[in-house]
Amino acid sequence: MSAYEAIYKIMSTMPVHTGEITAEMRGMITATKTKNIQTILAYPLKVGGTYMRVALIHLLSFHYQAHLSRGSYVAVGPNREPYFPLIFNQHVLTDTTPRAAVMHLHTVATQATTEIVEAFDIPVLIATRNIYDTLVSWANHQEKNLATGGYPDWDFLTENGKPFSEMTAEERRHGLIHFAPLWYARHYGSWLRYSKACMEKGIRPPLWMRYEDLVERPVDLLMAIIQHVDPAHTYSREQAQAALQLAMQDKEAVRFNKGVGGRGDAYFSAEEKQVIYDIIKTAGEPDLIELGVLPDPDAEAERLAS
Template sequence: MDMIDTFDIRVGIQTGNILITLVSYINAMNKLEANEPDEANSEFVMDIGKLYTDMTAEEKRYALVHVAPIWYSRFYCKWLRYTRECEELGKTAPLWMTFRDLSETSEKLLAALVKHFDPIYSYTDAKVQAALDKTLSITDQVRFNKGVGGRGEAYFSDDEKETIYNIMKTAGEEDLRKYGVL
């Protein structure tokens, strides 16, 4: 955070439902394992003292439910603390964005992004809309994943969900609900 403060770097943090985030993560890890095993083995979010490629399917699931949420909880806790500090000291706080904002109100989010990252220049609503339209028109170059509703809920058992939520809420349940993580 010192580097951010020293150089007045503006930060944006995008959040999503933790269950969907974890399913996306395990899917990406499995893809890495198949295509770039060394990359999969260098990951640390699910580290249980074994290389990812040496873990059994049961160990991977255990790590996904019991270890990865600890990493995410620590990540969010750190940024939530920093956000509060910025607000208390009158510094520019990180811009928190939810995946839902991106998929449902992209024009509003884009306007908030340009205002946050370039506060000196003022963009008209027409310019923001034109930029968004142009971006969305080049579908061969821009991947805009709207997600699959419910896949996180379907992937985990009720006990696994309870474990994940109990770990995650330690970072700040109210804020994590506000930002769409829980």
């Protein structure tokens, strides 16, 4: 087969415009399986993803050539989806030691994404955090970056037709309350629906985690993650602890400072919190309360009454 014929064969079996991966391509993926592994941290923004991905890479390095892979076509924004040719390359590329690609993608569960996840058998990790704390953490991070010009593409969370740096304080707060929650609702809602679909189909669902576990029980959390990502190997708690310590050596790079829980509750007024709550709850109120994204209204009412 000539190079042109090989290219044509691959192109003709690529995902179709709806994102569906053809049976021919699925067969090719299975036939070219290696000892490499891949995982996607489909974290929303500001829930400790950078810290955990660094720790996970350190832990996987006991058995693999572990590395960060954006897994997307270009790394010019946080709102990325997996890029099929890159995923396929990570799947087939061989070396003396198997490779482990840790992809940190703030992606929603579109059909294109979930088709890739299932075809390549990629474990997915999703973390959650109280939405009020999340939004305040994002706002503080963005304000901090104004002086250095970092992450200008994060404007998309509060975008109103002008760059974040040109918005008034009132416009920024309006976007934080009315626009940003829409993205988080879409993110959480899409993955919750996909998780339920996985259970119905009898395939591995994403692993859901809470920010509180990262702060209070990081070793337990990392052990749960590694069992989900790489069940073929055994890792000790001592190895997990060492990986976490290595990750924290560059605290500024991992941007994890164990944010104070409840600061978002104090930052927003009661009316603002209600607006945010009403937007987020459309993604699945009971599930989001259980996962700690939304406060429990009954528990809150009891607290206020006591």
